[in-house]
Amino acid sequence: MNHDYQKDIAGCGLTGLISKKKNRLDGSHIKKSLSLMNDRGNGLGAGYAAYGIYPELPEHYAFHVMYDYSSSRMEAEELLKANYEIEKIEEMPTAPVKEITVSPLLMRYFVKPKKDKVRADLSEEDFVVKTIMQINSEVEGAYIFSSGKNMGAFKGVGNPAEIADFFKLEEYEGFTWTGHTRFPTNTPGWWGGAHPFTLLDWSIVHNGEISSYGINKRYLEMFGYKLTLLTDTEVVAYLFDLLLRKHGLDIETACSALAAPFWKDIDKMDEGDREVYTAIRMAYGSALLNGPFSLLFGHKNGLVGINDRIKLRPLVAATKDDMVYMASEESAIREICAEPEHVWSPKAGEPVIVEFDK
Template sequence: MMRYEPSGCGILGILRKKGSRKIRGEEVVRAIERVRYRGSDKGAGFAVFNLEESGVGSNHRYYVKVFVEKDPNVLAEVFRELAAYGVKVVSHNVEVCSSNICSYRLGVEASSTTILKKAIMKLNTLLWIKRVGKVYSAGRSVDVYKGVGYPEDIAKLYSIHNIEGDMWLAHTRQPTNSPGHYPYWSHPFATFDIAIVHNGDLSSFGANVEFLSSRGWGGFVGTDSEVVAMLFDQLLSEGYDVEDAVKILANPSRKHHILDPSTDYIYRNARLDGPFTAIIGYSSGDDLYMIVIADRSKFRPVILAEDQEWIYAASEENEVRELSPNARVWTLKPGYYFIASYKKGIISYGRPEEELESFSPPPIFTPEGFDIDARYIDYKGLDSEIARVASTKNIVRIANVMGHRYIGISLPRRGVKNVRIELYGVVGNCLANLNEANYFYVYGNVGDDCGDTMHGGKVVITGDARDVLAQTLQGGKIFVGGNAGNRVGIQMREYREKRPYLVIGGRVDDYLGEYMAGGVIIILNKNNRSEPVGSYVGSGMVGGRIYIRGKVYPARIGPQPPRVEMLRFLKAMVIEGYIKSRDLEDLADQSYIDLIDKLPEEVMRYARKLYEERIGMPRYEYRELYEEEIKELLPVIEEYSRDLGRDYTELLNDKYTVITARKIAGSR
């Protein structure tokens, strides 16, 4: 029997392509149940969109869903308040009753969408003041089903398995900002033909509520997630198209100048901040949109995918693989957003299109001959099975890995050492954490936080690794054939002769080697098709070395100040007489990392106090490797080549961007 423990919200979105078959509810339930461990029994839900529903019957006919207490007076109050705005209830039926709360589905007629929205906003304010109810879904194209329990519980409650749709959202909840004992707080949250599912926390919640309140919104149930749907609805109602509304919500860094200054100022409280990922579903009446946004540092995971029929967004890859083993999978890039449409297909891929081909092909799930079939074993039981087989064999082959977490973490205390563990499929988070003496070979992709605090042994990944790979790696080797995600190699360290090596064949995203204190990272950039790294490489680095094949744009290295800010600083130094005005033009054209060592000592001291007091700036060189470096790295790349099945040693002859910690005068 599968056992689960909570670890954080799980989200899922699926949009069918025009001409493909509809998505069945039972398929959505299977997929979101794959990450049951991310949620709890405190809430789950689904939203289903059907585009043709918007054209059924009168143009003034809508569907409204409301939770109300089991009190006929409350339902009567709902009818009265709607009637006060000229909204006529033409049908109503109770869907489910659980505890003391019932869900009603109302068929209503209103003279316009605007009138219906005003009526619902007023009604929600009145109901929630008394905590007796809440309208939680409205429109022509969307139906929301949610409650208290796991996804499978809610699916049975509403008979989700038998429903078909053009687009689905699903959520399993781990409460953070609100209780979990009533359905009001469960996801999805919805407004008019908009629904969202969300993972994370919005630190901007207070500012967002202030913005919405100024536009007449009320009846907030107190969870940060609901404001995402309301903000998107409000931005559309103020005339923004889908992509421009998304740009505001996604809160792009001002240094990229994505928003014009007036829009940035007017909608500053409509921007989302904090560690979060959200999937938004929206029906415009003639098209459906699935949108994915995340905080600009992407502190919460999200996987994007497509196959011949459907487009996917999910917390983890196993949700996608449950339904589509051969789908093309990639990740959202920090600072980007994803938009797909039923009629138009993918509009924005969530990263530059030229990077998509660098992601690895689908994994192998079932090899010829294996010792353990992991499909029906939970992640706790898998280590026990590995230990059992390892008692008689030094190679253990495991098939059908589907998001299993913590593989190998208990093996040291079980006395399992010097065993080769072969994993086929999609490996979940925290593979080989605290590994000391075992060898993990993954024939597929790996989730977040692989190799955390490894002291020895080895991990070989033929596919891609996700975020926070090799955090505090202290010994051993990690080899990745494909790409890696965000915050790779952060806080790596070494002690005396114990030096860890991390080799990545493809590219990586932001914050590579952040706060690195030791060890060696090599980015081979073997496809050489795009920028091999994201931004903020080596931020806060105090030791170790990073080798990146090819030239890295200097502005990507370290936590550099915006150029406009640096220009103000230089002008101030001219006014103070520290820099000659004739030198200003030449200095102003350079990145901070190139500029800092060229400044007069007094100016350099001021600059470092301003820009490096909290996070240090590394230094870099673009050059061929020195003889002693090749002597050290060649055996590592030879081993990497043997494990990955192709010779990459000739790549050491190319030029590399070499990043090291900056030695500050006077430091020990």
């Protein structure tokens, strides 16, 4: 049994912004906002996710991969070449940063699964997820840390500004950005351990510790997910994948499974709602994320912010024109939007769901 693992624990700060009109902003804003919260991290991990950054190849899966050894690269590429049409292979552009002395080999691939790989019982997305699971769990020293279309994750060991500079984020333009600074309390030093965690075009930045990790992990394993990173955040990413993509729930409903309403509130609902939410709690009890968290969930159609159901971690939201901001601290928002129109603290368990204007 796969139980003898050491779980990774970390505290953190997070921030995110989205333009509902899909105006693209460069990475300097998110870097500035996140850097204000340096004291929420300890310089041992930071990362960003950005949407709309690869408009020239929007229909290709953009795989960001880190390799510890050149043999890992050879093995992984062999696997990729056998299964994918590869449009482009390149080293990820980076700039030298004084504080970052070591980094893994970082590669980027724009790919599409070969036609014959997709079958009636295995969708294109399922196939891509399978590849990611396979490479991340079976190829020693290889780790696909970003796999969506027209989006990408950038992360590593360093503080927010160092990681942003290292990946030259000011050269990317996106309409949704999220950022995360990390305070790991045990073995730091692995680039893959930083946030965001992504699967397909979904990305999670997360502050908190999922106290229900043990059962969430075992629940996901029942559906074939392989949890290789031993962090809470990986669980969150896969739960969203399960509920949204595989079970076809909408975001609001999925959120009501992950941060379920209390029975005392369900009991007060009208009969129809009571039936639905009772069923959600019965069927998805093992998916309930219990313990302190605030998280931002980015996807191709928007951005979601949500707290645990008794709000044990901070999350503040604000709006200005077509922009919506969410962050651990209000100051991180005001750092890049001095005069927001509306600022509020989302209630425990109630998601803030932002979608692009139609």
